[in-house]
Amino acid sequence: MKQRPKIIDRILEGIRESRTFCVVGHIRPDGDCIGSQLGLTLALLNEGKKVWCWNEDIVPAKLAFLDPEKIVQRPRPGMEFDCVIATDAASFERLGKVGDCIGKRKLFINIDHHQSNTRYADINWISAREPSSGEIIFKLLKSANWPITPQIADCLFTAVSTDTGSFQYPSTLPSTYNVAGELVKRGANLAKICDEVYQSYPLSRVRLLKHLYNKFRLTDDDQIAYFWLRKADFTRTGADTSDSEGLIDHIRDIEPVQVACLFEELEPELTRISLRSKNVKVNVNEIAAIFGGGGHKAAAGARIPGSPLSVQRRVISAVKRALNAAQS
Amino acid sequence: MKQRPKIIDRILEGIRESRTFCVVGHIRPDGDCIGSQLGLTLALLNEGKKVWCWNEDIVPAKLAFLDPEKIVQRPRPGMEFDCVIATDAASFERLGKVGDCIGKRKLFINIDHHQSNTRYADINWISAREPSSGEIIFKLLKSANWPITPQIADCLFTAVSTDTGSFQYPSTLPSTYNVAGELVKRGANLAKICDEVYQSYPLSRVRLLKHLYNKFRLTDDDQIAYFWLRKADFTRTGADTSDSEGLIDHIRDIEPVQVACLFEELEPELTRISLRSKNVKVNVNEIAAIFGGGGHKAAAGARIPGSPLSVQRRVISAVKRALNAAQS
Numbered sequence: 001m002k003q004r005p006k007i008i009d010r011i012l013e014g015i016r017e018s019r020t021f022c023v024v025g026h027i028r029p030d031g032d033c034i035g036s037q038l039g040l041t042l043a044l045l046n047e048g049k050k051v052w053c054w055n056e057d058i059v060p061a062k063l064a065f066l067d068p069e070k071i072v073q074r075p076r077p078g079m080e081f082d083c084v085i086a087t088d089a090a091s092f093e094r095l096g097k098v099g100d101c102i103g104k105r106k107l108f109i110n111i112d113h114h115q116s117n118t119r120y121a122d123i124n125w126i127s128a129r130e131p132s133s134g135e136i137i138f139k140l141l142k143s144a145n146w147p148i149t150p151q152i153a154d155c156l157f158t159a160v161s162t163d164t165g166s167f168q169y170p171s172t173l174p175s176t177y178n179v180a181g182e183l184v185k186r187g188a189n190l191a192k193i194c195d196e197v198y199q200s201y202p203l204s205r206v207r208l209l210k211h212l213y214n215k216f217r218l219t220d221d222d223q224i225a226y227f228w229l230r231k232a233d234f235t236r237t238g239a240d241t242s243d244s245e246g247l248i249d250h251i252r253d254i255e256p257v258q259v260a261c262l263f264e265e266l267e268p269e270l271t272r273i274s275l276r277s278k279n280v281k282v283n284v285n286e287i288a289a290i291f292g293g294g295g296h297k298a299a300a301g302a303r304i305p306g307s308p309l310s311v312q313r314r315v316i317s318a319v320k321r322a323l324n325a326a327q328s
Numbered sequence: 329m330k331q332r333p334k335i336i337d338r339i340l341e342g343i344r345e346s347r348t349f350c351v352v353g354h355i356r357p358d359g360d361c362i363g364s365q366l367g368l369t370l371a372l373l374n375e376g377k378k379v380w381c382w383n384e385d386i387v388p389a390k391l392a393f394l395d396p397e398k399i400v401q402r403p404r405p406g407m408e409f410d411c412v413i414a415t416d417a418a419s420f421e422r423l424g425k426v427g428d429c430i431g432k433r434k435l436f437i438n439i440d441h442h443q444s445n446t447r448y449a450d451i452n453w454i455s456a457r458e459p460s461s462g463e464i465i466f467k468l469l470k471s472a473n474w475p476i477t478p479q480i481a482d483c484l485f486t487a488v489s490t491d492t493g494s495f496q497y498p499s500t501l502p503s504t505y506n507v508a509g510e511l512v513k514r515g516a517n518l519a520k521i522c523d524e525v526y527q528s529y530p531l532s533r534v535r536l537l538k539h540l541y542n543k544f545r546l547t548d549d550d551q552i553a554y555f556w557l558r559k560a561d562f563t564r565t566g567a568d569t570s571d572s573e574g575l576i577d578h579i580r581d582i583e584p585v586q587v588a589c590l591f592e593e594l595e596p597e598l599t600r601i602s603l604r605s606k607n608v609k610v611n612v613n614e615i616a617a618i619f620g621g622g623g624h625k626a627a628a629g630a631r632i633p634g635s636p637l638s639v640q641r642r643v644i645s646a647v648k649r650a651l652n653a654a655q656s
Binding site: 167168174182184190194195199202222252 | 493512534542582606
């Protein structure tokens with residue numbers, strides 16, 4: 001049997017010695033963030049802890065089923081916590097406004113799987129080989145011998161499934177499938193989860209997809225695909241930012257495409273980019289880093305100031321250079 | 329440890345006593361059929377057997393990577409086999425023309441996971457609880473202690489993954505995830521498989537999707553979604569019928585939609601319809617039956633003669649009646 005990392009024992013000791021908790025995650029939370037936050041929160045509640053679970057942004061509609069009791073709540077201003085735990089948040093800044101309100105804490109724990117994590121807490125468990133933070137939380141719960149209830153299993157299955165693209169990303173490990181199998185065995189409601197997460201898109205998102213299929217562009221011998229989402233596109237379609245999650249996969253999945261890029265207008269002079277690579281030799285984490293962003297080899301992003309056209313030119317140029325380097 | 333079913337020993341005994349094999353599958357083969365056929369064939373070849381692997385239809389383009397050495401070949405006419413093994417074929421008729429040419433055999437084995445299997449062979453291993461035939465073949469290879477090479481792992485992973493909708497269908501078992509994990513551990517090339525099977529849509533299909541998002545219609549309080557594919561749409565987009573596979577899921581997965589319908593022009597006066605239901609109270613098999621078709625509760629189809637407009641009116645009316653009945 002493999003020896004378990006000492007970091008787990010340090011975290012469990014910190015948790016044991018704490019009574020009040022705040023479990024936080026990154027802005028614009030995805031399935032892995034919400035699933036990890038809620039899974040850990042439920043486990044701590046089961047252990048008799050007093051726990052707040054908080055995120056600057058609301059739980060996306062398609063993940064609301066994970067939180068029927070509305071556990072995710074803003075704590076009272078100025079509250080003190082024995083322990084704050086951040087899940088799936090690569091940097092302190094990614095916590096958004098939540099970061100301003102967790103200053104009064106005795107212990108700060110950071111559990112994440114992003115390579116680019118800035119190790120901003122007192123105890124940092126960063127396991128970049130893990131394809132999701134949910135899988136790390138699962139390991140924590142197992143190490144602690146805490147029960148994995150069906151509700152916790154729902155949360156962690158959602159985390160593991162969404163951050164592996166339904167067990168398809170090359171980052172998926174043999175252990176990931178075993179974790180998923182154990183979660184289903186422990187009562188994760190596969191039919192419900194997959195219906196809510198993968199098979200119930202609101203009409204607003206369908207309108208965004210229509211926009212995407214009409215407006216996306218291919219360049220560099222169809223190796224690069226990109227499209228723009230402007231504020232007006234959200235207004236026109238009635239979509240919110242949660243509807244744009246995963247849109248980029250639709251252009252990534254085109255056969256000749258090696259790198260996909262989504263440009264999203266945040267302000268007239270501020271653009272968020274998302275990058276996806278299907279080419280193992282093209283590391284989009286490095287491309288995002290040029291623009292002050294980060295992420296993983298196959299999926300990364302950044303926020304870039306400047307005029308939309310200049311942002312587009314600079315990003316597409318950087319992608320082209322990376323593709324050329326990969327081919328030489 | 330669970331006792332292994334006697335049927336496996338009977339099959340392994342039959343295989344041991346045979347020297348020449350023909351491994352066959354159903355017409356219009358999918359990932360589970362091709363993956364199971366090839367996985368079993370490669371395992372038998374490794375055991376020193378003489379094996380033909382044959383299907384009436386060609387291996388679909390997106391599965392061609394599983395058979396780089398073109399193992400799937402038509403045997404010489406009139407050949408005799410010690411043993412014929414059918415995988416994933418629910419009935420003898422589903423073997424198509426292949427069925428006519430495997431008459432000269434000593435032993436006939438039928439390995440499948442369809443509930444409706446007609447048990448047409450000498451030995452029938454029908455396990456309807458298994459979500460894929462690939463998972464049954466995996467069990468057979470494990471029981472026989474035959475090596476699972478990376479190439480076999482590729483075939484069986486493809487089978488297991490495609491027949492569970494990438495581990496999403498409610499039929500997926502805890503054991504299915506464990507099998508997938510073991511196959512990845514034994515060398516299944518996840519990146520390659522998922523790229524070929526799920527992330528490499530040709531541009532012709534992308535053009536069909538653009539057509540779909542621009543032309544689909546909602547009716548009956550957005551509970552019914554439908555769209556038409558005319559011959560001209562295929563010509564215009566350069567698509568063939570394999571590109572239209574799964575298109576209907578894009579309108580089924582819209583949140584308020586209960587029933588999705590695809591109308592496909594076969595001839596000016598002949599339409600193929602495909603129906604999908606997300607409502608357990610709406611059985612599209614019964615709706616398809618009105619028009620002489622059939623299928624399952626949640627997925628069915630029919631071919632209907634008549635003018636396109638009258639076909640559309642009759643089908644949408646039938647769907648509306650079924651929805652009203654479900655609500656009353």
